[in-house]
Amino acid sequence: MSASQSAVRSRAEAVQVSRALDWMILFTLFTAVLGGYHIHYMLTGGDWDFWTDWKDRRLWVTVAPIVSITFPAAVQSMLWYRYRLPFGAVVAVMALMIGEWINRYLNFWGWTYFPVNFVFPSNLVPGAIVLDVVLMLSGSFILTAVVGGLAYGLLFYPGNWPIIAPLHVPVEYNGMMFTLADLQGYHYVRTGTPEYIRMVEKGTLRTFGKDVAPVSAFFSGFVSIIIYFLWHYFGRWFNKTDFVDPADI
Amino acid sequence: MKTIKDKIAKLSFVALLLAVTSAMFYTPTASAHGEKSQAAFMRMRTIHWFDLNWSKDEVSVNETMTISGKFHVFAGWPETVDKPDVAFLNIGIPGPVFIRAGSWIGDQLVPRSVSLELGDTYDFKVLLKARRPGDWHVHTMMNVEGGGPIIGPGKWVTITGSMGDFVNPLTTLTGDVIDLEDYALDNVYFWHALWMGIGLAWLLFWFKRPMFIPRHIAITSGKADTLISAGDKKVAIAFAVGTMGLVMMSMGATNDKYPITTPLQAGLMRGMVPIDLPETSITVKVEDASYRVPGRAMQMTLTITNDGDSAVRLGEFMTASVRFLDPDVLEDESGYPDDLLAEEGLTVSDNSPLAPGETRTVEVTASDAAWEVYRLADLIYDPDSRFAGLLFFFDEEGTRQMIMVDAPLIPTFI
Numbered sequence: 001m002s003a004s005q006s007a008v009r010s011r012a013e014a015v016q017v018s019r020a021l022d023w024m025i026l027f028t029l030f031t032a033v034l035g036g037y038h039i040h041y042m043l044t045g046g047d048w049d050f051w052t053d054w055k056d057r058r059l060w061v062t063v064a065p066i067v068s069i070t071f072p073a074a075v076q077s078m079l080w081y082r083y084r085l086p087f088g089a090v091v092a093v094m095a096l097m098i099g100e101w102i103n104r105y106l107n108f109w110g111w112t113y114f115p116v117n118f119v120f121p122s123n124l125v126p127g128a129i130v131l132d133v134v135l136m137l138s139g140s141f142i143l144t145a146v147v148g149g150l151a152y153g154l155l156f157y158p159g160n161w162p163i164i165a166p167l168h169v170p171v172e173y174n175g176m177m178f179t180l181a182d183l184q185g186y187h188y189v190r191t192g193t194p195e196y197i198r199m200v201e202k203g204t205l206r207t208f209g210k211d212v213a214p215v216s217a218f219f220s221g222f223v224s225i226i227i228y229f230l231w232h233y234f235g236r237w238f239n240k241t242d243f244v245d246p247a248d249i
Numbered sequence: 250m251k252t253i254k255d256k257i258a259k260l261s262f263v264a265l266l267l268a269v270t271s272a273m274f275y276t277p278t279a280s281a282h283g284e285k286s287q288a289a290f291m292r293m294r295t296i297h298w299f300d301l302n303w304s305k306d307e308v309s310v311n312e313t314m315t316i317s318g319k320f321h322v323f324a325g326w327p328e329t330v331d332k333p334d335v336a337f338l339n340i341g342i343p344g345p346v347f348i349r350a351g352s353w354i355g356d357q358l359v360p361r362s363v364s365l366e367l368g369d370t371y372d373f374k375v376l377l378k379a380r381r382p383g384d385w386h387v388h389t390m391m392n393v394e395g396g397g398p399i400i401g402p403g404k405w406v407t408i409t410g411s412m413g414d415f416v417n418p419l420t421t422l423t424g425d426v427i428d429l430e431d432y433a434l435d436n437v438y439f440w441h442a443l444w445m446g447i448g449l450a451w452l453l454f455w456f457k458r459p460m461f462i463p464r465h466i467a468i469t470s471g472k473a474d475t476l477i478s479a480g481d482k483k484v485a486i487a488f489a490v491g492t493m494g495l496v497m498m499s500m501g502a503t504n505d506k507y508p509i510t511t512p513l514q515a516g517l518m519r520g521m522v523p524i525d526l527p528e529t530s531i532t533v534k535v536e537d538a539s540y541r542v543p544g545r546a547m548q549m550t551l552t553i554t555n556d557g558d559s560a561v562r563l564g565e566f567m568t569a570s571v572r573f574l575d576p577d578v579l580e581d582e583s584g585y586p587d588d589l590l591a592e593e594g595l596t597v598s599d600n601s602p603l604a605p606g607e608t609r610t611v612e613v614t615a616s617d618a619a620w621e622v623y624r625l626a627d628l629i630y631d632p633d634s635r636f637a638g639l640l641f642f643f644d645e646e647g648t649r650q651m652i653m654v655d656a657p658l659i660p661t662f663i
Binding site: 125168 | 421
């Protein structure tokens with residue numbers, strides 16, 4: 001067989017090769033996104049995602065969606081622009097969450113023995129599904145950024161509330177009130193994470209009394225819109241094939 | 250020749266891979282906390298821990314022990330380290346091998362950061378409950394915002410038993426009795442499994458059809474609009490509506506199940522009450538101080554004045570948690586860690602009792618291998634070459650007076 005001949009000899013074989021390539025590309029995409037997105041999210045969301053005593057109603061709600069809408073936006077731009085596949089956000093988020101669970105279970109629990117109910121990751125799936133559906137139905141990146149980005153920020157807190165609410169039940173301990181999450185942070189010693197670096201409940205958002213989570217979620221949604229645009233263009237830029245000479249194909 | 254070279258190259262590569270792989274299986278236990286590598290001036294001129302007591306050397310899982318003592322916040326705090334306006338009484342252990350069941354400065358529980366005053370001395374206590382079996386180096390520790398961890402002395406403690414037996418029972422303010430060790434864990438697994446299952450269903454809906462090559466061909470040939478069918482859109486709408494519905498319903502159900510929740514508790518705790526130490530009747534002036542590198546010894550010339558009404562002798566010089574004792578005056582009976590204790594490390598040129606009203610100039614030498622072992626000799630490479638420490642004087646009845654010293658230090662290399 002020469003280089004100019006086709007590698008397949010029938011339609012059935014072509015379909016088979018195409019499917020094999022599908023799975024190879026998916027596997028590569030999944031693991032590459034898992035690695036890159038995981039590092040990105042650990043560096044930017046880090047402690048807010050690691051520990052329950054960082055998962056507050058102000059900064060966690062604000063920061064986590066903003067820093068996590070990045071890779072979904074970039075992967076969406078690639079999969080939609082090149083293939084009209086509307087699962088970029090979900091595949092990215094699933095890769096991240098699987099990577100996080102591996103890390104939390106093997107490292108945080110298996111290696112350093114922090115209980116899993118203290119170190120579980122945030123749930124990002126609801127926002128990612130809506131992000132993908134908005135892109136698919138609208139076919140517009142602008143609408144996806146504005147509607148999907150906002151929804152991504154808004155859905156984050158309610159999507160996680162069923163998981164963290166039990167840990168926000170108050171407890172009296174040695175004459176002071178804690179949430180159970182606070183107590184986890186106090187009990188399970190982190191030598192390198194002193195209490196003062198915990199960025200929770202800080203800021204001047206006091207006008208809304210106790211109902212600050214919705215305001216934080218709206219703010220997060222607005223910033224997520226901007227970040228979505230930015231990372232959409234990162235995705236496009238990384239998808240450029242300008243370096244491939246058509247004559248060589 | 251080329252074949253031999255290729256073979257050598259291949260075998261070398263295989264050997265490299267084998268070496269890297271086998272190295273992965275060599276994971277020795279990390280037993281230390283970097284206490285020796287922290288800059289000497291940080292340990293000498295920030296927090297001085299003393300009168301320490303580890304209540305037990307061996308505990309079984311679920312049993313408690315305390316570390317108690319005092320710490321002095323040094324008045325000559327170095328300019329290069331932020332002052333302890335925000336500090337946290339921590340414990341230096343390799344992860345949660347104990348849980349911190351309580352920590353107090355004075356009588357105040359300190360689960361959060363506190364503000365400390367320079368020059369003050371505080372009582373402290375940390376209550377630990379054993380969780381994971383093993384031999385662990387347990388340090389006192391103060392984290393200072395802008396300064397980092399300031400680690401105190403460490404002592405080996407053995408935990409026996411099985412971690413599977415560990416329990417952390419609590420009663421919430423809503424009356425529920427829980428075990429914090431695995432509380433709500435099923436709930437965490439359930440929701441994560443459910444949402445990842447939904448995400449996987451969305452992915453499988455698309456994965457089951459041909460993806461990359463045929464769709465790319467369709468797009469480049471202008472048939473992009475044919476790739477999303479009306480049925481696909483219906484399914485997508487069902488996913489979106491179902492997602493939002495599930496989020497709302499689960500949030501409502503959660504609020505019904507947990508009607509009382511509170512925000513995370515945070516905020517600086519001020520007003521730590523220091524120990525009310527009596528006025529000292531001894532004054533010490535450091536005339537000069539030098540560190541003799543070959544002899545691993547620090548020499549000080551001190552002019553000591555006793556304005557009290559009983560004669561005193563110098564019994565101890567303590568710096569960076571290393572205690573240099575004059576055995577004629579003081580013997581340690583607290584079980585202080587051996588490696589930090591120079592039981593005969595303090596020599597005073599004339600340590601006869603200093604009578605009331607008397608002033609005497611003496612040569613004091615603090616010598617021990619600990620200078621080298623604990624890398625305190627590196628002080629001579631610090632940007633602000635000063636030393637600091639605590640001097641403890643004793644009268645005949647054993648009454649103790651604590652004096653701080655802080656002065657420039659000159660190294661001598663010959």
